[in-house]
Amino acid sequence: xxxxxxxxxxxxxxxxxxxxxxxxxxxxxxxxxxxxxxxxxxxxxxxxxxxxxxxxxxxxxxxxxxxxxxxxxxxxxxxxxxxxxxxxxxxxxxxxxxxxxxxxxxxxxxxxxxxxxxxxxxxxxxxxxxxxxxxxxxxxxxxxxxxxxxxxxxxxxxxxxxxxxxxxxxxxxxxxxxxxxxxxxxxxxxxxxxxxxxxxxxxxxxxxxxxxxxxxxxxxxxxxxxxxxxxxxxxxxxxxxxxxxxxxxxxxxxxxxxxxxxxxxxxxxxxxxxxxxxxxxxxxxxxxxxxxxxxxxxxxxxxxxxxxxxxxxxxxxxxxxxxxxxxxxxxxxxxxxxxxxxxxxxxxxxxxxxxxxxxxxxxxxxxxxxxxxxxxxxxxxxxxxxxxxxxxxxxxxxxxxxxxxxxxxxxxxxxx
RNA sequence: GCGCCGGUCGUAUAGUGGCAAUUACACGAGACUGUAAAUCUUGCGGCUUCGGCCUUCGGGGGUUCGAGUCCCUCCCGGCGCA
Numbered sequence: 001x002x003x004x005x006x007x008x009x010x011x012x013x014x015x016x017x018x019x020x021x022x023x024x025x026x027x028x029x030x031x032x033x034x035x036x037x038x039x040x041x042x043x044x045x046x047x048x049x050x051x052x053x054x055x056x057x058x059x060x061x062x063x064x065x066x067x068x069x070x071x072x073x074x075x076x077x078x079x080x081x082x083x084x085x086x087x088x089x090x091x092x093x094x095x096x097x098x099x100x101x102x103x104x105x106x107x108x109x110x111x112x113x114x115x116x117x118x119x120x121x122x123x124x125x126x127x128x129x130x131x132x133x134x135x136x137x138x139x140x141x142x143x144x145x146x147x148x149x150x151x152x153x154x155x156x157x158x159x160x161x162x163x164x165x166x167x168x169x170x171x172x173x174x175x176x177x178x179x180x181x182x183x184x185x186x187x188x189x190x191x192x193x194x195x196x197x198x199x200x201x202x203x204x205x206x207x208x209x210x211x212x213x214x215x216x217x218x219x220x221x222x223x224x225x226x227x228x229x230x231x232x233x234x235x236x237x238x239x240x241x242x243x244x245x246x247x248x249x250x251x252x253x254x255x256x257x258x259x260x261x262x263x264x265x266x267x268x269x270x271x272x273x274x275x276x277x278x279x280x281x282x283x284x285x286x287x288x289x290x291x292x293x294x295x296x297x298x299x300x301x302x303x304x305x306x307x308x309x310x311x312x313x314x315x316x317x318x319x320x321x322x323x324x325x326x327x328x329x330x331x332x333x334x335x336x337x338x339x340x341x342x343x344x345x346x347x348x349x350x351x352x353x354x355x356x357x358x359x360x361x362x363x364x365x366x367x368x369x370x371x372x373x374x375x376x377x378x379x380x381x382x383x384x385x386x387x388x389x390x391x392x393x394x395x396x397x398x399x400x401x402x403x404x405x406x407x408x409x410x411x412x413x414x415x416x
Numbered sequence: 417g418c419g420c421c422g423g424u425c426g427u428a429u430a431g432u433g434g435c436a437a438u439u440a441c442a443c444g445a446g447a448c449u450g451u452a453a454a455u456c457u458u459g460c461g462g463c464u465u466c467g468g469c470c471u472u473c474g475g476g477g478g479u480u481c482g483a484g485u486c487c488c489u490c491c492c493g494g495c496g497c498a
Contacts, residue, residue, distance in 0.1 A: 297449065377454095
């Protein structure tokens with residue numbers, strides 16, 4: 001009996017894309033699916049009923065943040081992630097690997113998850129030879145030391161520790177501890193980092209194997225390798241084929257176990273993303289779910305799905321929403337712009353979300369100008385509905401055999 | 417009527433001889449991709465070939481190389497005494 005099962009129901013002709021169903025202990029996920037991010041066990045500004053009503057099937061929380069506050073043991077005492085946050089559906093946790101990047105090389109530097117290759121200076125390693133620069137995460141031999149942004153305390157996270165924390169948090173699907181590298185690192189470093197990620201993958205899998213006695217938790221391995229084709233393919237192969245032995249009781253028998261699913265990680269140059277995803281998904285086993293970590297924008301979702309991605313997560317719908325940027329089928333709008341102050345239309349006329357059914361742009365503009373909390377909530381609800389809904393529509397287009405037409409129709413109207 | 421205090425970029429302020437002028441809010445625009453983010457950046461007198469140029473601190477006049485700052489006068493507001 002596996003913790004999760006994945007069944008492909010329909011494939012995209014001539015492409016790697018597919019639509020399927022992922023079964024977890026807390027319910028089914030129709031894939032491709034967009035996972036809503038709730039880093040600290042809350043989707044910021046939105047309650048679980050609103051998250052569900054906006055169409056979300058699954059939420060993702062973060063190991064690093066919940067370990068620091070309130071502490072994974074405390075989460076466990078509260079009954080685990082689902083019970084604590086009153087979310088009844090499937091859950092995931094990220095391993096903390098992204099914080100190696102965001103609190104490390106990327107710390108205070110304007111390097112983000114996705115960079116534009118039109119700014120090539122970000123890709124020149126020499127420009128970033130700043131080993132002395134202050135950072136809150138430092139990679140060591142065995143794990144990573146983090147300086148807490150909350151109180152300055154030092155914490156050493158190893159793959160084993162990350163997996164232990166994640167088991168305490170109690171999500172259905174968890175991730176191996178990996179190192180998300182910056183594209184500004186040179187090839188030598190990318191190589192070293194990848195070796196480390198592979199080593200950590202094995203240690204994560206072993207620790208998970210020890211702790212997963214009830215077989216309720218699924219572990220996803222993460223493919224890294226930066227922008228290098230060789231490294232990406234090497235990583236996909238290694239992570240796919242990684243096995244550890246699990247004993248089957250007293251008789252001394254053992255079975256080989258590998259990862260239940262796969263994550264594709266890294267900080268991408270936008271232009272490189274599709275080729276990297278393609279390299280990797282060509283190699284990853286077809287019968288296991290694939291999660292493109294931390295992506296993305298509407299155009300990225302089409303790209304990912306057509307190249308065989310089953311799951312996405314991204315902070316954008318909620319972060320943008322909170323900050324007054326709202327998705328529409330014609331592109332994003334800034335609701336605080338003067339033009340919306342007396343605009344009585346909903347964000348989108350034909351949108352079925354709670355926000356669009358009940359409120360005008362003018363009211364949202366008012367809430368944002370007045371710094372009322374409800375503004376961020378209503379905008380987040382719409383953005384979640386929009387992005388989650390977009391992935392659902394793309395999924396439907398796979399079943400309807402009109403993926404290409406839908407993609408073209410959407411992207412023609414949608415102005416970046 | 418007399419005395420005192422005060423009038424600075426939408427608002428509130430800083431500024432006591434070198435100032436296109438502080439700070440906050442408001443306003444305008446932008447950014448955000450496994451969330452140190454309900455955050456951050458940036459503009460906010462006009463023009464600019466980005467070197468500058470012009471016009472500004474209640475009105476008018478004066479002193480000075482130079483005035484938001486000093487002097488005179490007028491206008492407006494607040495307080496006190498008649």
